[in-house]
Amino acid sequence: MAWFVKIEEGIVDKQTFDQYVAAHKAFVQNLIDQGHHARTGYWAQRGGGMMLFEADSMEQAKAIVEQDPLIVNGCVNYKLYEWKVVVE
Numbered sequence: 001m002a003w004f005v006k007i008e009e010g011i012v013d014k015q016t017f018d019q020y021v022a023a024h025k026a027f028v029q030n031l032i033d034q035g036h037h038a039r040t041g042y043w044a045q046r047g048g049g050m051m052l053f054e055a056d057s058m059e060q061a062k063a064i065v066e067q068d069p070l071i072v073n074g075c076v077n078y079k080l081y082e083w084k085v086v087v088e
Helices: 014-018 021-033 058-065
Strands: 002-010 039-042 048-055 076-083
Touching (some): 002 058, 021 039, 048 058
Antiparallel strands (some): 002 048, 039 048
8 A cells, every 4th residue: 555645725614614523524534444544633733734645556545535525525725745755
């Protein structure tokens, strides 16, 4: 599996965003349970965050990201990158 990074920029107000945080956390926990080694978090300065996870391909990574409740509900814009690890 390869590592992927989803970099997010919030595009809705905090009240709207917060409605979907629990669903996003459950989504990430499901990815962990499926073996994708997912981690998620937000920037200390408000307005965005990141999710790191493993997937078999960019196509699978895109399919995973498109299921994230933060994306499904239009809370964030994002960019998806494959991350090449050089030191483990």
